[in-house]
Amino acid sequence: MDIKFGYALGMSDVSATDAARLLAGLRRQEPRVCQVCGTEVIATTRRLYCSPLCRLKADYARHAEARKAKRRARYHRQKEESQQNQA
Numbered sequence: 580m581d582i583k584f585g586y587a588l589g590m591s592d593v594s595a596t597d598a599a600r601l602l603a604g605l606r607r608q609e610p611r612v613c614q615v616c617g618t619e620v621i622a623t624t625r626r627l628y629c630s631p632l633c634r635l636k637a638d639y640a641r642h643a644e645a646r647k648a649k650r651r652a653r654y655h656r657q658k659e660e661s662q663q664n665q666a
């Protein structure tokens with residue numbers, strides 16, 4: 580990386596690794612729409628959400644779907660078993 584650029588920004592006391600990471604992040608900035616609330620954010624990484632809150636919501640929804648699927652499977656299994664018992 581260009582050391583002079585770092586000095587110009589007053590980052591001489593920042594470690595080269597941190598500076599490199601910062602620059603890499605700047606290069607990767609791109610607009611992104613939050614998958615949960617639709618807010619447009621400038622993402623420096625490959626994140627999908629505008630905030631930790633939305634990430635939590637998405638995680639919760641994903642796990643809720645998994646829980647529902649599990650419950651549905653158990654329900655169907657019990658239903659089949661009860662039908663077999665009746666027959």
Ligand SMILES: [Zn+2]
Pocket residue numbers: 613614615616617618628629630633
């Ligand atoms: Zn959001």
